[in-house]
Amino acid sequence: MSRKGKKSSSRTEKRVPEKTAGSGPAAADIPEDRNRQSSLFPRVSRLPVELSFLSLLLLWTFLVACFPLRNMDIWWHLRTGQLILERGTVPYFDWFTFIDYDRPWIDLHWGFQILVTWLYRWGGVDLLVLTKSCCLALTIGVAWYASGRSLPACWKALCWVLPVVCLSGRSVVRPEMLSLLYLAVWMYVISRLPTHPRLIYLIPLVTLLWVNSHALFVLGLVVSGLFVTDFVIRILAQGRFGIDPPDDSLSVIMLVRAGVLTVIACFLNPYFEQGVLFPLTLYEKFSVDQAFYSVRVGEFQRPLDFIRQNGLGNLFLLSQVLLAILTFCSFIPLLKSRRVNPFRILLFIAFTHLALKASRNTAIFALISGMVLCDNLSDWLRMTVTRPTRGQKETGTRRSLRLFDESLLKNGSSAVVLLFLLLSVITGYWHAWGGEGKVLGLGEQEAWYAHAASKFAGQPGMPDRAFVSNNGQAAVYIFHNGPERKVFFDGRLEVNSKETFQLYEQFKQQMSFNSSGWAYLLEDKEGHLPAIILDSRYSRNEINGLLNNPQWRLVFADETAAVFLDQKTADRLKLTVVDPTPLISPPGMKILKSK
Incomplete structure (x- = not known):
């Protein structure tokens, strides 16, 4: 081949370089040969x-x-x-x-x-x-x-x-x-x-x-x-x-x-x-x-x-x-x-x-x-x-x-x-x-939200504050009663401080141990205590502790949550002790065990 031919070939190669993947940031990195594209993946079909x-x-x-x-x-x-x-x-x-x-x-x-x-x-x-x-x-x-x-x-x-x-x-x-x-x-x-x-x-x-x-x-x-x-x-x-x-x-x-x-x-x-x-x-x-x-x-x-x-x-x-x-x-x-x-x-x-x-x-x-x-x-x-192009051998792979x-x-x-x-x-x-208890369908998960307990605690004459556990159920209380009635702590970690979270856990722990000192820290300026709403699935230890605490009375119970009031408030509202049986086997416990 002459030197002129070699130069011509070299220039041709420079004009049409072999592209590599990565020229673009996403999918189309390797330029597509339209003929090959149409033969491999025909657009119409x-x-x-x-x-x-x-x-x-x-x-x-x-x-x-x-x-x-x-x-x-x-x-x-x-x-x-x-x-x-x-x-x-x-x-x-x-x-x-x-x-x-x-x-x-x-x-x-x-x-x-x-x-x-x-x-x-x-x-x-x-x-x-x-x-x-x-x-x-x-x-x-x-x-x-x-x-x-x-x-x-x-x-x-x-x-x-x-x-x-x-x-x-x-x-x-x-x-x-x-x-x-x-x-x-x-x-x-x-x-x-x-x-x-x-x-x-x-x-x-x-x-x-x-x-x-x-x-x-x-x-x-x-x-x-x-x-x-x-x-x-x-x-x-x-x-x-x-x-x-x-x-x-x-x-x-x-x-x-x-x-x-x-x-x-x-x-x-x-x-x-x-x-x-x-x-x-x-x-x-x-x-x-x-x-x-x-x-x-x-x-x-x-x-x-x-x-x-x-x-x-x-x-x-x-x-x-x-x-x-x-x-x-x-x-x-x-x-x-x-x-x-x-x-x-x-x-x-x-x-x-x-x-x-x-x-x-x-x-x-x-x-x-x-x-x-x-x-x-x-x-x-x-x-x-x-x-393969003409004259090129196709590999087995x-x-x-x-x-x-x-x-x-x-x-x-x-x-x-x-x-x-x-x-x-x-x-x-x-x-x-x-393994999470989900089913195909609409609506709400059975017995998942404490709607009834939140509505009960929002009735006229009830305390305008509530301590809710778990903190997720506090959102249900807020939906039905907020912002006129407020909660101690909820799931909004962008608002509640780390110190509040620690105090919330200390109160829950003292409830479980049937202690009484924690309640005075929750009194307002008039000496009133908040309602206590406890989830039947996640707060079982707290429920058992308050059931055995003579200063508190169970005034509402269903398969989702329990509501406790201090004896003074319960007497003022003429609320008697209710049967705790619905709290024993809430439907959600099967889901928790599967986790």
Whole structure:
């Protein structure tokens, strides 16, 4: 070949370099050859198959999340939403307790609270459950299109099984359900930036909604920070180390503009800079104060501690461990082929760190891991399942994968798995495997909330203060009686101090030991004592202690809770001792034993 021919060949190679995975931050890192794409995954025939698998996945997701209401916090959220609509203002100081009444309350949940209040007015608890299930299904739907764009639908559906299991374990009517949706939308926008760069201006809008719904808006800022870090790494790498340069469609000016607008959006909340800094308060509780809260609040417990105590018998925890292993392993073949995507690596590290800190972060870890897993497999598949060019020999591995991809076996096998999962939920076996007493249905969990006890304690003439245990039932009391009647302590850890929590536990312990000295510390200025409301499942020792204490009288009892009044107040109201038999075997005790 002449020197001229060699130069021409060299120039041709420079004009059409071989791209590597990692040029973009999300799914579309390896440029797609349109001819190969159409021969491998024909778009016309692929669309109905994809919609079929997506529909099966979303239906199963909806059903696993559709179980009777059982989270406690929803009741103080509902009462707060009602008061915000009545008063036309958000709270700035505590509305519901009589000991921490002067503490500031940064209620970034106010948007969520108004939403659930409207839903509750229109359709009650049933509509709350249905909305929660739809929200989770919508989150998975958005995440589906945000990741694994070249992954066959049957494979992608299977990849999302473990994340959905993890997410369903914390599928409750809480602000977290909106945070998961916002996070999925955030990731979807990032995944589309290489082809639609102007979508980046949706990020400030999502931030505005998020910061006025939940304190976890900080997760969006974390993802954006990792995206910018990825952008800088790609510039510095200059195509070395298997890292492609950043996509040309997104300019630094656009990043700066979107970043400034996002920061401004963070401050557009009723609490301004206090709202922006509030996530640090929550992070402190499961980092600096981890030792204190993890043994008292289940969702603050670290997964590793739970495994040491109980093993991997829990379906949701086992799914989280398997998902972490699969996602970690999905990086290996790409790294071996020098296909480095800094953004995905940073995402996985950051959200794994959060998951290891507290079990309450399981859901966000599962969502991010699901998308990273799909993207990694999509890249690996594009590298492996390709038709050989003319004159190129096809290896056995590539031929096997290609033939499998072109066969009906993969679609049929995946469909059988999804249909089996659907059937297991409908027949009730799925929730039996979960071991938490959940069933497919609407309404409230049987005998879960102390509605009757709270209404009884809110009658005219009853004390205007209450000591409620467990603290979750305090939310039910607040819903029926607040803010005119107040509680000693409730589940709002962003309001109640650590010292109040310790004092609350000391009172409970003294009740259990049939001690009398604690009561005088709860007297008001007139010497009146609060009503004592004790949950029949979690406060059995306290109930036994007060039953044997002559200074207190049991004036109400059902299978959910007991109400005690001091003898003086009970005599004034002419309330006699009631039969404690309903407290002996509450329905919820079976659920507690299964845990």
